[in-house]
Amino acid sequence: MRLKMFKNTFFPIIMGLVLILISCGNGVRGTKSQERSIKTADHGARIAKNESPTADLSQQPIKVGANRTENxxxxxKGKRVGFVGNQSSVIFKDGKRKNDKGAAYTHLVDSLLSLKINVKKVFSPEHGFRGTADAGEEIKDGLDPKTRLPIISLYGDNKKPKPAQLEGLDIMVFDIQDVGVRFYTYISTLHYVMEACAEANIPLLILDRPNPNGHYIDGPILEKAHTSFVGMHPIPIAHGMTIAEYAQMINGEKWLKNGIQCDLTIISMENYTYDLPYSLPIKPSPNLPNDQSIALxxxxxxxxxxxxxxGRGTDTQFQVFGSPELDKNHFDYRFTPQSKPGATAPPxxxxxxxxRNLAQSEVAPGINLEYVIETYRHTSNKKTFFNSFFVKLAGTSQLQKQIEQGLSEKEIKATWANGLEKFKEIRKRYTLYP
Structure with a gap:
């Protein structure tokens, strides 16, 4: 009798558990299915997620946002398009990435035009649309020789697109290879493009690309008093985010004027993680010619x-450092800067x-302050060593003072710790990748 009662009771319990498990399984599959479409994040951006998640991303080629054309x-289609980009705005053919002469990629503007997308005008950041101008060089508006599209410079006096320049556009596209560093001005251009689009009620489509310095977060947090075009937001020097993630942070933290937000659609990458090494096939600017320079x-x-x-004016830009005022008995490397394309009047x-020549040196993750500390100790004139731009780059007046006071790298970095921990917590809200 007891056995019969147990059977009668046990059977419906088992069936109930089976139904619950089936229901849970369907729920998991539904979540993955949703990730294959363009989703709306908590901070308002529509995001085309990774369509083919895999357990071992290191074995899969990274597919940048520009290559996910189906998304x-x-x-x-059917819209009047403005394009923000430069020489790095390319689509790779068959997943291959070669150097500038390998012809394994095509410029995205050329591709869009061939697909009958109505690109009306191009907006270019520092260094210009073809990426050949010197750092800080004034870039004038003009016509692209290949496409005959009008090019509007977003550097110099016109850092933010004007309402008249956006007139007649239905959507803007932003596709630029960044290097993940606060004073690299492409993220400042991103800020102003987002702000202009928000004010004009024009949506912005961002095609994401890897951050070659995305495997670490380091540096002092920028202080508001030292805001400039080489540092617009309270972030560390190496922020560990892709440009699309950074756009989400700009929106979510309400850094645009009056707290307005830009209507964002993000095409994320496939098979990307922050720890995966990524070799840039096209130099992002004239004086970052290779992976070593980008890492340094x-x-x-x-x-x-x-x-x-x-090293501007040499073939080892951002891989060497030196000055006539440094101790020639202490430093073993010699070089003489010359006028070159992309560095016509170098320091x-x-x-x-x-x-020092660091071209073959191993570069550890993180900001290395020893280079600056060592040169300051061995300069012949400490009074003229720093100029006013140093504080803008550092984003704080403290770093120069700390170096002048003789603090070690360890002591200086200890003062960054609290700010970095707070930033990392904020960053978590906007990350798209594992």
């Missing part, structure tokens, strides 16, 4: 605020510089 062509850039760019050359032009 954004339908958004652009967060550390060596401090020298742009000193009298020390970082220390024609002068013999003493310093």
């Amino acid at each position: 954004y062509l339908k958004v652009l 850039y967060p550390s060596l760019c401090f020298f742009e605020g000193t009298n020390v050359s970082v 220390q032009l024609g002068k013999l510089c003493y310093g």
Whole structure:
């Protein structure tokens, strides 16, 4: 009798558990299905998620946002398009990535025009649409020789698109390869494009690309008093975000004027993680010619605020540093900057510089302050070592004072710790990748 009662009771319990498990299984599949479409995030951006998630992303080629044409062509069809980009705005053919002469990619503007997308005008950041202008060089508006499209410069006096320049556009596209560093001005251009689009009620489509310095977060948090075009937001120097993630942060933290928000659609990458090494097939600017220079850039760019050359006017830009005022008995490398395309009037032009060659050195993750500390200790004139640009690059007046006071790298970085921890918590809200 007891056995019969147990059977009668146990059977419906088992069936109920089976139904619950089936229901839960369907729920999981539904979530994955939703990730394959363009989703709306909590901070308002519509995001085309990874369509083919895999357990081992290191074995899969990274597919940048521009290559996921099926996700954004339908958004652009029948619309008048403005394009923000430069020489890095390319589509890779068959997943291949070669150098500038390999012809394994085509410029996205050329591709869009061939697909009958109505691109009306191009907006270019620092260094211009073809990426050949010097750092800080004034870039004038003009026509692209290949496409005959009007090019509007977003550098110099016109950093933010004017209402008249946006007139007649239905949507803007932003596709630029960034390097994940606060003072690299493409994220400042992104800010102003987002702000102009928000004010004009024009949606912005962002095609995401890897951050080659995305595997670490480091540096002092920018102080509001030192806001400039080389540092617009309270973030560390190496922020560990892709450009699309950064756009979400700009929106979510309400950094645009009057707290307005831009109507964002993001085409994310496939098979990308922050720890995956990514070799840029096209140099993002004239003086970052290779992976080594990009890896050293967060550390060596401090020298742009000193009298020390970082190799502009040589073939090893941002891979060497030196100055005529450094101790030639202490530093074993010699170079002389010359006028070159992309560096027509480099610092220390024609002068013999003493310093270091890091072109073959291993670059550890993180900002290396030893380079600046060492050169300051061994300069012949400490009073002229720093210039006013150093504080803008650092985003704080404290770093120069700490170096002048003789603090070690460890002591200086200890003062960054609290700010970095707070930033990392904020960053979590906007990340798209594992």
